[in-house]
Amino acid sequence: MVLVSAARDYINRMLQDISGMKVLILDSYTISIVSVVYSQSELLQKEVFLVELVESISMSRESMSHLKAVCFLRPISENIQHLRRQLASPRFGEYHLFFSNILKDTQIHILADSDEQEIVQQLQEFYADFVAVDPYHFTLNIQSNHTYMLPAVVDPSNWQHLCDRVVDGIAAVFLALKRRPIIRYQSKSDIAKRVAHETAKLMYQQESGLFDFRRTEVSPLLLVIDRRDDPVTPLLNQWTYQAMVHELIGIQDNKVDLRNMGKFSKDQQEVVLSSEQDSFFKSNMYENFGDIGMNIKHLVDEFQQISKSNQNIQTIEDMAKFVDNYPEYRQMHGNVSKHVTLVTEMSKIVEERKLMLVSQTEQELACNGGEVTAFEAVKNLLDNENLSEIDRLRLVMLYALRYEKEKPVNLMNLCNKLASQSAKYKPGQLVQFLLKQAGVDKRSGDLFGNRDLLNIARNMARGLKGVENVYTQHQPFLFQTMENIVKGRLKDTEYPYVGNHFQQGRPQDVVIFIVGGTTYEESRSVALQNASNSGTRFILGGSVVLNSKRFLKDLEEAQRITRSSPSVI
Template identity: 20%
Template sequence: MVVSLITVLRESALAHPLHSEFLEAIRSVNPPGKWKILVVDEHSQKLLGSVLKQFDILEENVTLIESISNYREPQPGFEAVYLIMPTNQNVDRVMRDFSPPNTQYAAAHLFFIEGLPEPLFERLAASPAEPYLKGLKDLFVNFSAVESQMFLTSSPEMFFTIYSPPKTENEFKMARDRLEESLRFQSKIITNILISLNEFPFIRYYTPNNHPPLGPLRPHTSTRPPPPKADAGRWRTNLARGADARAFEAVESEYVAKLLAFMVQSNLEEHKKADSAFGKVDSTRGRSTMIITDRSMDTLAPFLHEFTYQAMANDLLRIEDGTKYVYKFEAAANSFEDKTATLSDADTLWTTLRHKHMQEAINELEADFKKFLIENAVFQGEGTANLSDMREMLAGLPQFQEQREKFSLHLSMAQECMAIFERDKLPALANVEQNCATGVTAEGKSPKKLVEEMVPLLDSREVVNVNKVRLVALYIQHREGVPEEDKRRLYQHARLSISEQDAVNSLLHLGVRVTRAPTDKDQKKKIKQRPADDDYDLSRFKPLLTSIIRENVENKLNMEMFPYVKEQPSAYVAPATQQRMAAPQTASLRSAKPSWHRSPRPGQGPVDKIKQRLFVFIAGGMTYSEVREAYQLSQALDKDIYIGSTHMITPKQFVDDLKVLDLAGVGSKAMPNGIPEYPGQRPYQEFYDSKYYTQDGPRPQPKLAPPMQQKTKSAASSVRGASRPVPSETDSFQSGTGSVVSANGEKKKKWYKF
């Protein structure tokens, strides 16, 4: 079945605002000559390409797409639509494009990917380019909608920025300033998502009760205010002790989730001042909630072997960025070729299977394959075909190219996963992992033979070392730390290298007690894990996020561990909401169907039923098991749950990052050279400009005119045929910009009006 990009976007709640804003921006510009030029920068081009194909853009009377960083031939006969980032560099380029006497285009319509700061607006307003600027609008679409309910800020380096300890005592202040600068950037992206969905949520954040702030936020003399005077004793009330005492102690509770949550709240309040209509609560939906946490909340989930399709495939197979997978495609009988597949919402087979247990996914894949063969009258023979047989049968069906490729892709992935499952002794490993993570056996009893079950696996040369690291890390967390001698013996049994031992030891920087002294007491459990609603012994563990989301919906989430930034919902629950909350009690996560498959009603957005929204953001990386829980809980709790993070993590990547956490990321995939040198405190715009800086392309050297030849159609004109005009210096018309009044406030008002 062919699924168009437009259909996918309509069903993808997060990608829909991106698609709509970009398309509406391009369509809103209707110059007298009909045709227009689109100007993009490197980052906006990536965002644009994620939701619109080049053909779709050219269909909107766009005759040419140009990069703002490249040299461009002047086209004074065309108006231009700029889709660009709000940087000083881009503002300079726009002003340079319209510096008389030479102008690049007849006029400019400026669309900034996120909010343009007032100083940059004032620069534009005071420049010679001002008479040529016919419109300006902020789109707030600077985020990556990876799936229908999942978004990323694409910042894997944040793991090291948040958790790597400063190298020396003198670097604490610098490391904290760097972290706050990076968190401000993260907060802007989160704010873009909320603005694009018109949501001003209640915001909650994670404050651990079992460890102090981590990394650069660890209380230190260089980052905390001076201590209060001697007479401001702790016995006095908080108010009586004064601001100095409160500020001194506040450092002890400044966790990363808290800083980020307050930044997001501040951003939303600023936007509300500029747009009073923003965030008005829909009575049928209710006000949303956002929960901001970080990776230290759950350090078990990244180590476990998961056996649902998406999580298992990303753990065991070589899948680039969770989307690109290279496999052997049997183009004809005994003829194979390498093929690169994209795993996305456009693949309906992928979206149907990705959160199912691998056994269920294989059963459904086999059933769909047989149904496909029968419906196309090519099924021969009886009995159950295995995965290998089905792949061979596909080679004989050249007339169904798209279906062949989809089935071949997922049959190949499933077959490879199951081969690794058996080869790497995952059944035995996963059983011990589950006992460590849940604290109980499959029979519901306390696991009293963990060491006896674990040591043979650590000794085995058939178990790869990365799996031994995962097992040791889970066991140490189950025991809430082990004596130094026991830890040494575990490492010795597993024959771990120094870097692999560093990976386990680095859990200390995520608030985990790795080494336990004789006098250490058991720690209070941070969050109680709920019993798993699963029939599979090797899938009993549920990420702690599951409990957090459920308890928040049930109004049972601990207020001390997850306080609100400002406002909090009233105790009253509307009758309609009570009915929606009552229904999930009979729902089963195993039978839940992902909500993105619902078809929208004509004229409506991506989902036909209006539900209350819940946003979750995990700083420092999230797992595919947590993403799965967000989708399944959306159905079970009758909510629209959106989950996001700085980046996705797989168990192997998590172990690799832990190996170099003490080294500030040196040698990591995210930042091979480690955390870059911090230039010192600077205006946020300067930091932002550096994030999106691009080198200008060289100006082409003049060439001698070639001999007269017959003209050929340009690529631009061939898209639509001869009717599309080819930009040249001879095409011109009156821009009709009109005069712009001198007052800055009135200028801005006019620019925002289309």
């Protein structure tokens, strides 16, 4: 079972057994959980005539006793208080309470004591405390994501809040999958270690009965790793469809907001990109940008053929046939215009920011050696007036990550050059902060494949074979991690086990959670790995879904807090 199916199944079970007109009451997080797996038309089919946020319900006094309230909320104290006020003075005829994670006994008692009018018909835990953006990719949408870069002493309450939220999300995934995993973590990361140990404590001690599922021959694996082990992937421009849309425009809960991109018709101002609801997107989400243009042309041609045939309506039978096909016709019309709009807007951005020029040097920095050539290439690009500030900064950061130990004087020259051009960033400080966070001394793995003999041989083989596309040479470090898991080569010293639970044999199911966020390039690697039929299925999760803007924003925020904190010397 994949995550989208698990989340949909929970929502189906909430709605289908409650007959009559319903209001669905959500919070600011569960609205994301529902929206990525359920469309508005599907909600209407389940007789949901109103969707409200729990905060606004609490503020209103209008009685709607003809509606049944279906509440799907995270089990946090604010939501319990909102419900307590609702139950004391109910607006709806019935209340059906569903929580996205484990409830505390005290919370159940508060709700029971508040239900004096006995209008609560049921209370259940439905473990969908994650946003299933794709079948094998989930996120937790954590706002204060930058906290993972801070030492615990700098911001202890937010650091613990981040750990708690990640543990809750991981627990819900395994409860939805009905599995209890063996747990490993990245040894060099304090936050990965804390998350791994607290997850183990929850699953094996505090809620061991809840996780007591039928044992499989080989237990699933949970691997908790830190974004800082691969800072390169979120800094790169992307050239496959889904990843490119997120990098250049932005995707939030499978929606793309185009309101700031130009004047579009109302139905094109926000478009949905879902592999579950859009067959063209499902077939093309991992394709290269050049191929997408051709595939959209085929889609347009197909639509024009259908349009022509629909113009030949001459009989009642023709009209009836057209009406029968009208939903599909409308959906295809929406899909064609949506994808044409996205590709057109991205083409404009690529041209304006000279991204093909920028990306070629980025890929060289990420994948190939040669400091002298790299330095000259970056220096020349910094002189190009067409480049945006963010693109200049990313180039210098990629150079710094690759060559921090080789030519510090060249890095200083690039930072000084960048500083003289930048109105927004203090590039020298930000680049140095990145190296303190994710430089070679902080990383566990061989990110650039130039330390380990096996990786050097692998890179040479790739170089000899050549690459199909110079813009997509890069493979995320996650690809190598998955390969090591499949081949039983993940080192115990770098990724130790929690407690006395060890893996016996190769796992069939692996959840990799990246504290600090995932990228769509990595989710593509997971999908391709799963399609290779290796015998191991991977699911990828993270605290947010990153693009370069979000990664740099988190970096800036962490740097600002670190600089102002007396706890950091």
